[in-house]
Amino acid sequence: MSVKVSMKVNGKPVSAEVEARTLLVTFIRENLRLTGTHVGCDTAQCGACTVLMNGKAIKSCSIVAMQAEGGDIMTIEGVAKPDGALHPMQAAFKENHGLQCGFCTPGMVMNALDFAKSHPNPTEQEVREALEGNLCRCTGYHNIVKSIMAGARAMNGKI
Amino acid sequence: MNAPLIGARVQRKEDYRFLTGSGQYTDDVEFQGQAYAAFVRSPHAHATLRKVNVEEAKRAPGVLAVYTGADLAAAKVGGLPCGWLITDVNGQPMKEPPYPALAQGKVRHVGERVAVVIAESPEQAKDAAELVEVDYGVLPAVIDAASARKNAGIHDAAPDNTCYVWALGDKAKVDAAFAGAAHVTRLEFVNNRLVPNAIEPRAVNAQYSRASGEYTVYVASQNPHVERLLMTAFVLGLPENKVRVVAPDVGGGFGSKIYLYPEDVVVTWAAKQLNRPVKWTAERSESFVSDAHGRDHVTVAELALDKNGKFLAMRVKTTANLGAYLSTFASCIPTILYATLLAGQYTTPLIYCEVTAVFTNTTPVDAYRGAGRPEATYVVERLVETAARELRTDPAELRRRNFIRQFPYQTPVALCYDAGNYEATLDAAMKMADVAGFAKRKEESKKKGRLRGLGYACYIEACGIAPSNVAGSLGARAGLFEAGEIRVHPTGTVTVFTGSHAHGQGHETTFAQVVADRLGMPIENVDVVHGDTSKVLFGMGTYGSRSIAVGGTAIVKALDKIIAKGRKIAAHLLEASEADVEYANGEFKVAGTDRKKTFGEVAFAAYVPHNYPLDKLEPGLNENAFYDPANFTFPAGSYVCEVEVDRETGATEIARFTAVDDFGKIINPMIVEGQVHGGLTQGIGQALTEGCRYDASGQLMTGSLSDYCIPRAGDVPLFQLDTRETPCTHNPLGVKGCGEAGAIGAPAAVMNAITDALGVKDLPMPATAQTVWRTLRPAA
Numbered sequence: 028m029s030v031k032v033s034m035k036v037n038g039k040p041v042s043a044e045v046e047a048r049t050l051l052v053t054f055i056r057e058n059l060r061l062t063g064t065h066v067g068c069d070t071a072q073c074g075a076c077t078v079l080m081n082g083k084a085i086k087s088c089s090i091v092a093m094q095a096e097g098g099d100i101m102t103i104e105g106v107a108k109p110d111g112a113l114h115p116m117q118a119a120f121k122e123n124h125g126l127q128c129g130f131c132t133p134g135m136v137m138n139a140l141d142f143a144k145s146h147p148n149p150t151e152q153e154v155r156e157a158l159e160g161n162l163c164r165c166t167g168y169h170n171i172v173k174s175i176m177a178g179a180r181a182m183n184g185k186i
Numbered sequence: 187m188n189a190p191l192i193g194a195r196v197q198r199k200e201d202y203r204f205l206t207g208s209g210q211y212t213d214d215v216e217f218q219g220q221a222y223a224a225f226v227r228s229p230h231a232h233a234t235l236r237k238v239n240v241e242e243a244k245r246a247p248g249v250l251a252v253y254t255g256a257d258l259a260a261a262k263v264g265g266l267p268c269g270w271l272i273t274d275v276n277g278q279p280m281k282e283p284p285y286p287a288l289a290q291g292k293v294r295h296v297g298e299r300v301a302v303v304i305a306e307s308p309e310q311a312k313d314a315a316e317l318v319e320v321d322y323g324v325l326p327a328v329i330d331a332a333s334a335r336k337n338a339g340i341h342d343a344a345p346d347n348t349c350y351v352w353a354l355g356d357k358a359k360v361d362a363a364f365a366g367a368a369h370v371t372r373l374e375f376v377n378n379r380l381v382p383n384a385i386e387p388r389a390v391n392a393q394y395s396r397a398s399g400e401y402t403v404y405v406a407s408q409n410p411h412v413e414r415l416l417m418t419a420f421v422l423g424l425p426e427n428k429v430r431v432v433a434p435d436v437g438g439g440f441g442s443k444i445y446l447y448p449e450d451v452v453v454t455w456a457a458k459q460l461n462r463p464v465k466w467t468a469e470r471s472e473s474f475v476s477d478a479h480g481r482d483h484v485t486v487a488e489l490a491l492d493k494n495g496k497f498l499a500m501r502v503k504t505t506a507n508l509g510a511y512l513s514t515f516a517s518c519i520p521t522i523l524y525a526t527l528l529a530g531q532y533t534t535p536l537i538y539c540e541v542t543a544v545f546t547n548t549t550p551v552d553a554y555r556g557a558g559r560p561e562a563t564y565v566v567e568r569l570v571e572t573a574a575r576e577l578r579t580d581p582a583e584l585r586r587r588n589f590i591r592q593f594p595y596q597t598p599v600a601l602c603y604d605a606g607n608y609e610a611t612l613d614a615a616m617k618m619a620d621v622a623g624f625a626k627r628k629e630e631s632k633k634k635g636r637l638r639g640l641g642y643a644c645y646i647e648a649c650g651i652a653p654s655n656v657a658g659s660l661g662a663r664a665g666l667f668e669a670g671e672i673r674v675h676p677t678g679t680v681t682v683f684t685g686s687h688a689h690g691q692g693h694e695t696t697f698a699q700v701v702a703d704r705l706g707m708p709i710e711n712v713d714v715v716h717g718d719t720s721k722v723l724f725g726m727g728t729y730g731s732r733s734i735a736v737g738g739t740a741i742v743k744a745l746d747k748i749i750a751k752g753r754k755i756a757a758h759l760l761e762a763s764e765a766d767v768e769y770a771n772g773e774f775k776v777a778g779t780d781r782k783k784t785f786g787e788v789a790f791a792a793y794v795p796h797n798y799p800l801d802k803l804e805p806g807l808n809e810n811a812f813y814d815p816a817n818f819t820f821p822a823g824s825y826v827c828e829v830e831v832d833r834e835t836g837a838t839e840i841a842r843f844t845a846v847d848d849f850g851k852i853i854n855p856m857i858v859e860g861q862v863h864g865g866l867t868q869g870i871g872q873a874l875t876e877g878c879r880y881d882a883s884g885q886l887m888t889g890s891l892s893d894y895c896i897p898r899a900g901d902v903p904l905f906q907l908d909t910r911e912t913p914c915t916h917n918p919l920g921v922k923g924c925g926e927a928g929a930i931g932a933p934a935a936v937m938n939a940i941t942d943a944l945g946v947k948d949l950p951m952p953a954t955a956q957t958v959w960r961t962l963r964p965a966a
Contacts, residue, residue: 066467072892104207104208113205121205124860128386129209133207166864
């Protein structure tokens with residue numbers, strides 16, 4: 028069964044005919060060819076596919092595209108400024124060496140953006156708890172925690 | 187004068203693309219006319235294939251082809267080769283049973299590939315894979331490594347499931363030393379099987395062009411040239427010059443992406459059969475059963491000491507589980523990279539190690555971060571700590587009594603350490619960890635009803651593998667040099683090509699720092715290219731913490747040639763003798779004068795050779811170099827772990843972790859710290875949370891990230907790190923390598939701390955809350 032889905036992605040309206048079972052992450056990666064959103068597992072554990080839906084961080088592997096109908100999606104490709112300058116959270120990851128292979132990074136950044144809205148000056152413990160659903164195998168989280176603490180302060184509650 | 191770049195915390199060149207979603211991993215590559223593969227995998231650990239019926243699958247919507255082992259056999263596609271020949275105690279070669287890309291007649295582990303379905307979409311391929319009917323004749327499974335030899339052989343070529351029995355050292359002398367020892371410490375333990383779990387699953391996308399007869403294979407690999415060599419020369423019989431292998435951005439490896447895998451072979455072969463590009467990307471469930479696993483040793487280890495606590499001898503007997511088939515480097519991990527490290531940082535004069543490597547009905551086991559060296563360090567450092575407790579001696583003091591202090595040092599297990607200063611890292615680690623204040627912290631924990639413990643690990647590793655002739659004499663079927671090329675452009679900017687491969691290590695930055703520093707130019711003028719056999723001249727790839735020591739040295743050698751040629755060109759331009767021209771800070775200068783030419787002017791003259799010694803010198807400024815190391819490098823360090831155990835739940839918290847490493851010269855401390863953080867966390871994962879388990883029938887019980895616990899952010903602390911520097915004596919940068927240290931030293935440090943907290947001799951890894959709670963229970 029195929030269905031038509033329409034939503035806004037990174038500020039642009041998009042629509043496509045997809046199979047009903049198409050996951051949101053598949054729609055983003057395969058239909059829209061926005062390959063910055065990654066798939067690292069099949070049990071909604073790793074968080075590499077995290078995007079913002081209506082401002083809230085969600086794992087795009089755990090809903091079908093239809094459930095995002097009419098929604099406002101932001102992926103990692105929509106985070107930097109239009110002139111290409113890094114968003115303060117992205118810049119904080121770079122400055123604090125908060126990434127190595129880069130595969131979990133988009134999910135980390137998207138989750139951090141949502142978290143930082145409500146935590147403008149988070150503690151180390153708060154950041155670690157917020158990362159429960161995002162796995163990284165390279166960094167030991169040390170510098171990701173530092174990045175998010177610095178990025179959140181730089182954002183001061185605003186995306 | 188430019189500030190020195192070697193030793194500077196330069197931010198990474200690769201970060202912008204990764205932070206903006208512009209990285210290109212294998213699954214991101216989509217060719218025109220792309221088709222997709224799905225593999226049918228065995229649900230049984232051990233079974234005969236009575237019948238494989240693919241007819242219904244072939245008729246399913248969108249299906250282009252279904253292939254089985256019979257199709258590959260008919261096409262004369264070979265089995266996967268093993269890259270290291272071990273010779274056993276009787277001088278016989280190890281048993282090498284065939285490792286077919288798709289099962290032939292029998293399956294030998296859950297997840298083994300039985301057939302492949304190729305379709306117009308990934309969903310159609312997966313749907314049709316469900317329609318392949320396989321009639322399995324289920325056989326008893328051999329799972330337990332320790333008893334594997336007593337079972338019927340899973341391969342005809344190895345009737346007692348034994349690949350080899352191998353030994354290193356003089357058994358008679360070691361036994362005699364034990365007989366006369368004042369004290370013997372003995373431990374029996376399992377070094378737990380681990381699943382690497384790089385966050386990017388493996389993937390391959392192969393395209394064939396009838397027009398050129400060329401293949402282009404994108405693959406998540408740590409060593410594209412080795413992948414190409416193995417696939418073309420040993421499996422598919424293709425001309426190497428017709429195959430381009432690209433390992434683009436790769437999302438972590440940790441060893442698991444070194445090997446040639448059956449999926450790579452099948453997809454590449456199928457691309458030509460169908461004249462369509464074919465892509466396969468693993469689902470995580472497939473990764474768990476088909477990526478090579480790590481560790482899995484059953485060991486009895488003994489240390490003999492004299493009455494003064496001097497180590498007299500060590501005796502180690504290990505059974506290593508190789509899984510169902512010989513993965514690419516499986517055979518050398520529990521031998522060459524394990525037994526040779528058993529001297530550790532100590533002067534133990536006599537060591538004997540015997541290793542029995544067995545086949546079982548489990549996923550193949552190969553190198554995983556550290557590869558043999560974490561297992562060796564675990565043996566040595568658990569023994570030493572336990573001996574200290576038994577002798578009521580301070581564990582740090584016992585170590586100091588036995589440290590190697592004179593270099594070069596020839597160990598009794600073949601390696602010759604070139605340099606080290608073990609006292610320096612231990613002193614620094616103890617100070618940074620505030621070992622002096624531990625008793626007070628333990629008292630405070632006790633007041634809260636918690637148990638606090640402290641453990642050390644003083645590790646050594648052999649990195650920068652390896653002098654090719656030495657490796658060859660030990661059974662390596664490959665050379666282990668590295669290649670590099672420096673291409674200077676007419677305007678003086680530089681592109682560096684390296685045979686090393688980065689999958690998180692930041693080589694694009696580190697190697698650019700080396701080159702920019704040596705040439706005295708801004709780092710923006712230097713770019714590093716890796717991971718593409720059509721661009722890079724050759725490469726052996728990245729594993730064993732070898733990239734800066736071997737790959738970096740190849741680049742330095744090429745740089746030396748660039749500067750040497752530049753001096754000749756500059757001498758001509760400056761009308762001076764070549765001997766008088768020196769190079770510093772980006773300028774060729776006649777010594778003692780102000781006459782000079784910039785690097786850019788010399789580069790321009792090389793490519794616009796109007797005023798140029800064409801009779802003596804070729805135009806252009808482009809040099810390459812191959813470097814074969816003279817010895818291994820020997821990074822070493824001291825780790826101090828402090829844990830707090832909750833008596834009620836058994837949960838262990840890493841209260842403090844201090845790591846002081848000696849990596850020799852450090853190019854980028856920021857990147858090195860990141861490598862240590864990651865390594866430590868994988869080591870802590872092995873000690874506390876990660877344990878791959880099979881049931882008796884061979885079903886993987888830890889087959890997802892919900893069941894197999896890789897550490898999460900809440901499982902690890904902020905680490906306290908420092909370094910001490912004893913430069914490597916045999917490479918020009920004085921570097922040793924840093925990628926695996928954390929994973930090598932951490933497990934022993936954590937387990938030494940937990941056993942200290944609980945007051946028990948030993949505890950199995952992973953020391954999960956349940957394991958610890960059960961241990962505490964009888965006392966409670």
